[in-house]
Amino acid sequence: MKIGVLALQGAFREHINMLRTLGAEAVEVRKAEELAELSGLIIPGGESTTITKLLYTFGLAKPVKDLARNGMPVWGTCAGMICLAKELSGDISGVKTLELMDITVRRNAFGRQVDSFEAMLKVKALEGGDFPAVFIRAPLVEKTGQWVEVLAKLPDGTMVAVRENNLLATSFHPELSADNRFHRYFVQMAKDYKP
Structure with a gap:
């Protein structure tokens, strides 16, 4: 089993490292042909x-959409959540999402970089107590479609982790925590995937 991490920009190395600590074969993805297998x-x-x-410039958008629509698990963290969203609210200039997940997301919902924070979250899908979530210029989910399951909310009710079938999205950065439970959860989704 091989899990790819989109390695065009952002925190891809941290995801690769976390996956490898779980024994998963993790590969960097920069070209469409690297999505195979x-x-x-x-x-x-x-x-x-x-x-x-x-994603669009390097011809990755269409194959990623096709794979996701055919059931391959895709997890978007922070900006990745924005990429998966069907709709964005607020300032959306310059952002063309993959329109895969039936969620409406607001970018930079918690403010600027200096407004970054950590919170302990109760996550429905994870055992073992609260999860340490790191929010950095994070988005939030404003609205979900009928088939989207909310996995975690902040104490004020703000939705920050959701799943729709094979699609997973988190507002925060699980890869920046020492807690590997979210990655373990995604690895299990990948193991369950039958192409």
Whole structure:
């Protein structure tokens, strides 16, 4: 089983390292042909305008959409969540998403870099207590479609982790925590995938 991490920009190395600590074969993805034989793909955090432009520029958008629509697990963290969203609210200039997940997302919802924070979250899909979530210029989910499961919310009710079938999205950066449970959860999704 091989899991790809989109390596165009952003926190891809941290995801690769976390996956490898779990024994998963993790590969950097920069070209469409590198998507072959993957059991899952992570779209990391970074700068959403840049990542979305590069997805289309390097011809990755269509094959990623096709694979996701055919059931391959795809996980978007922070900017990756923005990439997966069907709709964006607020300032969306320069961002063309993959329109895969039935969520409406607001970019930079918590403010600027200096407004970054950490929070302990109760996550429905994870055992072992609260999860340490790192939010850096994070988006939030404003609205979900009927088939989207909310996995975690902040204490004020803000949705920050969601799943829709084979699609997973988190507002925060699990790869920046020492806690590997979210990655373990995604590895299991990839193991369950039958192309």
